[in-house]
Amino acid sequence: MALSWSDRRKYMYLTVFGVVGIAVLSWVYIAFFYHAPTCSDGFKNGTEIGVDCGGSCSLLCVNQTRQPSVAWARSFLTVPAASTTASQGEKTNNIYTAAAYIQNTNLSAGAHKVAYSFQLFDTKNQLIIERNGVTELPPLPVIPIIETNIPTGTRTIARTLFAFSALPTWSSVAPDSLPAIDVSHQVLSGDGSRLTLTLENNTVKDASNVTVVGVLFDGDGIAVAASKSLITSLPHKSSQNVTFTWPLGVPGVVRAEITVLPSF
Secondary structure, three states, X not given: OOOOHHHHHHHHHHHHHHHHHHHHHHHHHHHHOOOOOOOOOOOOOOOOOEOOEOOOXXXXXXXXXXXXXXXXXXXXXXXXXXXXXXXXXXXXXXXXXXXXXXXXXXXXEEEEEEEEEEEEEOOOOOEEEEEEEEEEEOOOOEEEEEEEEEEOOOOOOOEEEEEEOOOOOEEEXXXXXXXXXXXXXXXXXXXXXXXXXXEEEOOOOOEEEEEEEEEEEEOOOOEEEEEEEEEEEEOOOEEEEEEEEOOOOOOOEEEEEEEEEOOO
């Protein structure tokens, strides 16, 4: 049955009022109740894979990463107690450097302020000292972690354990965002007492807080010494010489491995 003109006009008014009402309610909801998804709102929303992680968030979810593993951990005697001179009744100490190689498969992610510990044990498997620290984990396959100047009195280190104190929290890091630092002119002395090299920043960006780690290996591929150096500034298109020294020498050294750990 055809509607009369008055009925059609009534329906038209109702339709217009309905559309306007929906628009007003939508505006009120958006203005006062709706909050766009963010990576810190405590909810899984937007493109997130988990709560505030994955998708468009830089923070990665746990199931998107793999935890790093410890390839090896060792301690090296750098200053024997017998080679130091005591004065005014002071006791001399053996001084050790502890090192660990961390294997990392998260090559598009990095972790900041990761707590760790070295535990050094004697020949009777008794804990001598524990050294705690905090490190950065850049998107590199091998990450050396070094602790220097560890005193142990007259006791000798027989075993070293390394562990992370908490699971790293990983965030996305674009590989091309890291400064490309080259290593050249690497020279290792025959007695293992000195390692020199040149760092070259051939990019158009300045690099800062670059850590350089040198590890010496014997003929069996076992690490026998380690050291590190922090380069606070390496401007673009520049180079800087780096020298590592082991005053007492390191017998049996056949090669050195250099790792550059850029800040990110």
